[in-house]
Amino acid sequence: MTTMTETSARFREFKMPDVGEGLTEAEILKWFVQPGDTVTDGQVVCEVETAKAAVELPIPFDGVVHELRFPEGTTVDVGQVIIAVDVAPGSGDAPAAAPESVQEPVAEAEEEAPKGRQPVLVGYGVAETSTKRRARKSVEIPGPAAAAAQAELNGHGAAVPEAGGAAVPETHSAAVPEARPLAKPPVRKLAKDLGIDLATVTPTGEGGIITREDVHAAAAPAPAEVPAQAVAAAAAVPEPAVVPVSGADGRETRIPVKGVRKAIAQAMVGSAFTAPHVTEFVTVDVTRTMKLVAELKEDKDMAGVRVNPLLIIAKALLVAIRRNPDINSAWDEANQEIVRKHYVNLGIAAATPRGLIVPNIKDAHDKTLPELGEALGELVSTAREGRTSPAAMAGGTVTITNVGVFGVDTGTPILNPGESAILAVGAIKLQPWVHKGKVKPRQVTTLALSFDHRLVDGELGSKVLADVAAILEQPKRLITWA
Structure with a gap:
């Protein structure tokens, strides 16, 4: 599920999505773009870490990065705006005030992936047995915050023992009907990442083909009201995340407990x-x-x-x-x-x-x-x-x-x-x-x-x-x- 707000015909804001069903926050590990960079629909703009995993987030529209709302290392609540994009650069100044937040389904780009960095859509999904998702909360952001993005963090690769590990279960996939739904490979991958059974999606493409928009529509949640305290919290830009701190004598180091740990x-x-x-x-x-x-x-x-x-x-x-x-x-x-x-x-x-x-x-x-x-x-x-x-x-x-x-x-x-x-x-x-x-x-x-x-x-x-x-x-x- 992708969440965004529309501040005008020119500026759009992208919110921190719930990248794992039911999660409430995620930490921004790395920005792959900076203000002034051109972005395209489906391009990965940042990597975030939830309590479950590291996930790359793709932007759902074309434009030029106007503002990064949070620096790397910041833990952001689901529903808060993390990036603003100018979708019509050169058309004039930004509006003085942003209108009411809205939720809208994502319109994906052409079936071919853009050249360069390939979009990775992971962690957006409901269980494979259902296309119903719980309503998410929409948060209004009064106006652009002025938090400057910090320099890129070091890469966060993972090391795994060659032979080893342990596991966790999930439910059965929904039964596939005899007639296989018509969809191109990129759309099938998108549906898999979102946990959507293509057999339950209503096609709108020519010849009964399921499009990316159809898949996103099947995964889109209903809007929900936001408590006042949540709006207030979203309006405040938090300080950068705490980093490990050593004592004055160097005999101890305190490490914040967050994310996967x-x-x-x-x-x-x-x-x-x-x-x-x-x-x-x-x-x-x-x-x-x-x-x-x-x-x-x-x-x-x-x-x-x-x-x-x-x-x-x-x-x-x-x-x-x-x-x-x-x-x-x-x-x-x-x-x-x-x-x-x-x-x-x-x-x-x-x-x-x-x-x-x-x-x-x-x-x-x-x-x-x-x-x-x-x-x-x-x-x-x-x-x-x-x-x-x-x-x-x-x-x-x-x-x-x-x-x-x-x-x-x-x-x-x-x-x-x-x-x-x-x-x-x-x-x-x-x-x-x-x-x-x-x-x-x-x-x-x-x-x-x-x-x-x-x-x-x-x-x-x-x-x-x-x-x-x-x-x-x-x-x-x-x-x-x-």
């Missing part, structure tokens, strides 16, 4: 003190799994796929869930219900400079081994680049966290909020092991499964963990048990 802290406290955690452990000989990994790397059917132990562990967990479906559930406190999920959105925990994020592979239970490997590779690459969208981290059902990439043997992982189980994978090491009655060097690892004891009994948790271990010990069970 703040969200992690709140989620972990909420999970640890809401769900009664139980963790079970098992040490397993994974020598045969390591041999399978080596063979798959040479298999032509797996060409181009990232093959590592995590791929086999993920597939083993999916098989264990199929054999024990009650583990793939959630606790609904409000309705006092256990919600069993008939799909698996497999989360993979990823460590980045901004903190731990948990993107998930949607409908992982339906994927073949090559498809699962491709999805894992894409998930890791996107996280490493710092481009994981909020939608990619929503709706997880079960998570894997690979602490072994740090050389750690095991741990007691905390549940991802809304999930009932998380599997921690320890380091795989060569150890003495009794094999066929003799002590031999074997590849060994320790697995730890934490689960919500409100809905997962010890028997169920033990069965799931034992099934994963059995598959890793004898990978042929991926076939016989599937």
Whole structure:
């Protein structure tokens, strides 16, 4: 969803959108434009960080940048104007006062993306099962503020361990009708980023083709009234964000808690003190799994796929869930219900400079081994680049966290909020092991499964963990048990 106000036929203002469903604020990490720069419809003008991820924001109209309302490092409430654009440069001076704010759908540019920096539309969406979105708040801004943009910050790339991570679930995609909706590839990508099912969009293009305007219209929310205090808050330009400060003697450094780190802290406290955690452990000989990994790397059917132990562990967990479906559930406190999920959105925990994020592979239970490997590779690459969208981290059902990439043997992982189980994978090491009655060097690892004891009994948790271990010990069970 894109939010803007129209101050005259010449000037338009672009508001901070809700880049993740229900978020209230975002920090401006970097401006890609400055006053006087020419911008085109769909061009990325800034990067912001929410409590979920870093997101690039495209401008929805052509013109010349008139004013940047906030400097880099500022945390801005959703609905506040962040940039003003002169859409008719050279036509005269700006009006003395701006009229009432309005909400309008975005008119996208031509189907071809503009040359140069490609627009990245991430994090704007509702769940894939619905095109209804809650009403957002429209905020009036009395007039242009005079906050000058600071110099560009350093880049914010993300680093992710090559094999590792944990995850979060999402709901099933809406069923696709037999007749595939007509739309060009850029429009299909836009609909995917916005979480819009094209089958529910009314086409207005020639020959029944769905246009970008049709997709935006389907995602546009209804306007809502804004409390007076929200208007007052929006009118004030906040000071630049606080940066880490060292004490006078240099013995301490204080770092503001915000963005992803703040969200992690709140989620972990909420999970640890809401769900009664139980963790079970098992040490397993994974020598045969390591041999399978080596063979798959040479298999032509797996060409181009990232093959590592995590791929086999993920597939083993999916098989264990199929054999024990009650583990793939959630606790609904409000309705006092256990919600069993008939799909698996497999989360993979990823460590980045901004903190731990948990993107998930949607409908992982339906994927073949090559498809699962491709999805894992894409998930890791996107996280490493710092481009994981909020939608990619929503709706997880079960998570894997690979602490072994740090050389750690095991741990007691905390549940991802809304999930009932998380599997921690320890380091795989060569150890003495009794094999066929003799002590031999074997590849060994320790697995730890934490689960919500409100809905997962010890028997169920033990069965799931034992099934994963059995598959890793004898990978042929991926076939016989599937």
